[in-house]
Each structure stands twice: as C-alpha cells, then as structure tokens.
Amino acid sequence: MVHGFALLLVCQLIGEVAVQALSLPVPGPLIGMLLLFVGLLVRGGLPDEVRDAANAMLRHLMLLFIPAVTGVMMYFDRIAREWLPFMAACIVGTAITMIATALTLRWMLRVTGTARDRE
Amino acid sequence: MADVGLFRVWVFLSSSPLLWLTVTVLVYLAALWLYTRSGGHSLVNPILLSVVGLVGVLHFTATPYPVYFEGAKFVHFLIGPATVALAVPLYAQLERLKSMWLPIGVAVVVGSTVAIVSALAIGRVLGASHTTLMSLAPKSSTLPIAMSMAEQIGGVPALAAMAVAVTGISGAMMARGLLNLLRIEDPAVRGFSVGIAAHAAGTARALQVGTVNGAFAALALALNSIATAFLIPLLVRVLRPLL
Numbered sequence: 001m002v003h004g005f006a007l008l009l010v011c012q013l014i015g016e017v018a019v020q021a022l023s024l025p026v027p028g029p030l031i032g033m034l035l036l037f038v039g040l041l042v043r044g045g046l047p048d049e050v051r052d053a054a055n056a057m058l059r060h061l062m063l064l065f066i067p068a069v070t071g072v073m074m075y076f077d078r079i080a081r082e083w084l085p086f087m088a089a090c091i092v093g094t095a096i097t098m099i100a101t102a103l104t105l106r107w108m109l110r111v112t113g114t115a116r117d118r119e
Numbered sequence: 120m121a122d123v124g125l126f127r128v129w130v131f132l133s134s135s136p137l138l139w140l141t142v143t144v145l146v147y148l149a150a151l152w153l154y155t156r157s158g159g160h161s162l163v164n165p166i167l168l169s170v171v172g173l174v175g176v177l178h179f180t181a182t183p184y185p186v187y188f189e190g191a192k193f194v195h196f197l198i199g200p201a202t203v204a205l206a207v208p209l210y211a212q213l214e215r216l217k218s219m220w221l222p223i224g225v226a227v228v229v230g231s232t233v234a235i236v237s238a239l240a241i242g243r244v245l246g247a248s249h250t251t252l253m254s255l256a257p258k259s260s261t262l263p264i265a266m267s268m269a270e271q272i273g274g275v276p277a278l279a280a281m282a283v284a285v286t287g288i289s290g291a292m293m294a295r296g297l298l299n300l301l302r303i304e305d306p307a308v309r310g311f312s313v314g315i316a317a318h319a320a321g322t323a324r325a326l327q328v329g330t331v332n333g334a335f336a337a338l339a340l341a342l343n344s345i346a347t348a349f350l351i352p353l354l355v356r357v358l359r360p361l362l
Contacts, residue, residue, distance in 0.1 A: 008200040015203070025348040027263035029202035030341055036206035046210060054207035057200055058333075061323040063147045064198045066169045067191030068262060069284045073174045074184050075277050085247035089255045090285040093237040094316045095297060097259055098290065101230035101339075102303050102312035108222030109308070 004053025011036045133182065139190030146172045159327065161295045166320055167288045202261075202319075205337035208326070212334040215307065223311070227339070230315035231346035234259035235354050238282075243362060252362060254278035256355065258286045260347035261318050261340065268351045283318065290317020291324035306331040314339025 014035060016028030024031065040046060079086055132138040150168035157163040177187055188195070209216075216223070238255040247255065253274030257265040262283050269279035294313045303309055306329055313321040314336030322340050326333035355362075 005200070008203045011203045011206075012199045025264075025267070026345055027202075027261065029199040030261070030264075030344055032199075032203040033206045033209075033341060036203055037209055040206065040210045041213075046207065051207060054204035057197065057204040058208070058326055060147075061201055061319070061326060062151075062165045063144070063169075064194055064201055065166055065287070065320060065323070066143055066147055066173065067188060067195040068198075068280070069166060069170045069288070070173045070177070070187065070191070071184055071277075072170070072281050072284055073177065075281050078275075078278060079281060082247055082251050085242045085245035086251060086255070086282070087285065088245055089238045089242040089247065090258060090282050091289045091293075093234065093241055093255075094259065094286050094290045095293060096237045097230055097234040098294065098297055098312045098316035099301060100233040101226055101315040102298060102301055102308055104229040105222055105226035105308045105311055106303060106305070108225050109219065109305070112222055114218050114222065 001049065001052050001056065004047075004049040004051070005057075007036070007050055008032075008053060008057065011039075133180075133186065136190035136193070139182075139187045140193050141190075142176065143169075143173065143191045143194055146176070161292050161324070164288055164292050164324075166323075167292070198319075205322070205341070208330060208334035209337050209341075212307075212331065212338075215331075216338070219307070223338070223342070226311065227315065227342045227346050228350075230312070230339070231259070231343050231350050232354065234316065234343070235347070235350060236358070239354075239358060239362065249273070249362065250275055251278060253355070255282050257347050257351055258282035259316055259318060260344045264344045264347055268347065272351060272355050284320075287317050287320025290321045294321060294324065307335045310335035311339045315343045318343070 011032035012029050015030065015032030018024065018031050019026065019028045146169045147165065150165040150172065153168060154160070154163045154165045173187075177184065235256050238258055239252055242252045242255050250273065253272045254269045256272065256274070257268040257279060260268070262280060265279045265283045266276040270276050290313060294309070294317065298309050298312065303312070310325045310332035313325050313332070318340050322333065322336040325336035
C-alpha cells in the first residue's frame, strides 16, 4: 500500500514539475494521471500494490472536495447580486451538457457498431 | 472559572489544525451515513450535505474560512494523488476504450463545446455581467483548470470556483433522473456524460454507482479538462461579438 501511494505521489510530482517547466495549460495531477496510465500500458498489468492504494484513495473521493467547496461561504455576497443568471447557467447548462454528451456518444457507438446497450 | 477553562480549551483548539480536520471528517461521515440510510439517493448528495453542515458550524462559531482551511487543507491536499489514482479504473477498461476511441473523441469535443457555449448563452440571456460570464465559461472542467482559464479570459477565479462547485453537485444530483429519462442504459455512456458535465463531483458519484461508470467518468473528466483548456480561448474569441 505504501509503495502504491508513493507511486501516486511520484506521478503527481513529475506532473507538477512538467506543468511548471513547460507552462502547460492543464493541472499537474492530470499529467500525473496520464503518466500512470501510460506506465500501466507499458508494464501491461496492474500490480496489487497500486490497485489497493488507488482504491483506498478513490473510495472516499467526495470527502476530498469538501474543504474547497466549503470556500463558497466567502463568495455569498458576490453571488447574491447575480444569482439567477449564475445558478441557471450552472444548473441548466450542466443538464444540457449531460444530455448532449450522452446522446452524441450513444449515437456514435451505434453508428460505429460498438454499442453494448444491455450490460 | 469553568468558563475561563473552557475558553482556554477553545483558544487552543481553534488555533490548532486538528479541530477543523476532525470536524471535516466527522461531518462527512455523518453525511455519508444519511446518504447510505437514504439508499444512495442522488438528491442526498454527501458533498452538499457536508458543506451545508460545515458552513453552519463555521458561521455559528464565527470561524473565518482561512482558519478552517488550515485544518482542512490536509484533506484537500489528497485531491492530487486521488486524481492520479483515477488512472487505475481507467486502465481496467482498456479493452473497451480501444474499441471506442472515435465515438469518445467526438463526444468530448461536442460535450466540451456545449458546456462552454450553454453557460455563456444562458448567462448572457439572463443578463449576467461580462466578468460573471467569463467566470462561468470553464465551469464543467476541474477546479484548477477552471480557475486559471477564468483568470486568463477576464473572469474571477473565486467565482469560477463557485460555478465549478454548483455544476458538480447539481450534475451529480440530476444525473440518474436525466439519464433514465433519455433511456441511456450503457454504464459507459452514463459515466462518460456525467464526467463531462459534472467533472470530479460527478465522477465521485459515478464511482459509487459502479466500476464501469466510474472509469468512463474519470476518462471524461481528464479529456474534458484538456479540451476545455484548448476550446475556451477559441470559443471566447469566436463568440466575442455576441457577448
């Protein structure tokens, strides 16, 4: 487990350094994720150590977002002024995006004959 | 005298990161208990419940957010390694990914574009200021991307962070109902559209629903973050006359 966790941290570290050094427009952990994915592809298998560490991290992913989201309390007054366009754009926009993505992907899967609707 | 003693304990606790770290974890466990008790109902979102509870506690104890964050940052820090860990469920779906690269590529470009344009259009029609519009545009990508993109195009990073939070939580809450309404059965399609529209909060929800859902949500999250970084500057330039 500790080895697996160390690997996650090393991937993130390399990602952060790459983002800083090359001024990439994406966050470091995202590069770290792609790096780990490519590493698993090259190795051709998932070591138990890595699987256990990843599962431990992801089981309570929701907990990790709570501190950042609690930060909304600092911006209540900003939102109060434009709450309608703000909330509508977020909520209705998200619904439209989800529908558009789902329909596009389902349609594309049918067209290319890779659909697997009953799973 | 007891009051003085209690006050001293409070002074110690409120200046130590231990208190707010512990409170964050306990509030989350309480929210998770409610979520499990409700049978995993989408409307009982553990993030939303926890945040409502925490904002209440912080307000009641007159604790400023930066003081709270001194403790909570230890949890916050783990978002980095957890993001890296998303490679694991993704790798588990390798066979399916290989056969789906073209549909996935098209769906990312469509989904990412619709996310940005719909936010701008709705905000514009309802009279949002230019600053708010620019903060709303990157709302479906992950927090760090949204904040830096907003700043780059003339929005406010803090407002973008709030838009990301509302998007993620509302997306996680409406995913099941919306996708059932469209009769989307494939867990890959369900997970993917939640990941595109509602980034990490949606992915966290999808991981609880199932492994295939979670893997495709993680894939969508990663691809959408990259797509947003490229599409935002382009779309904002193209749509400028209308904004």
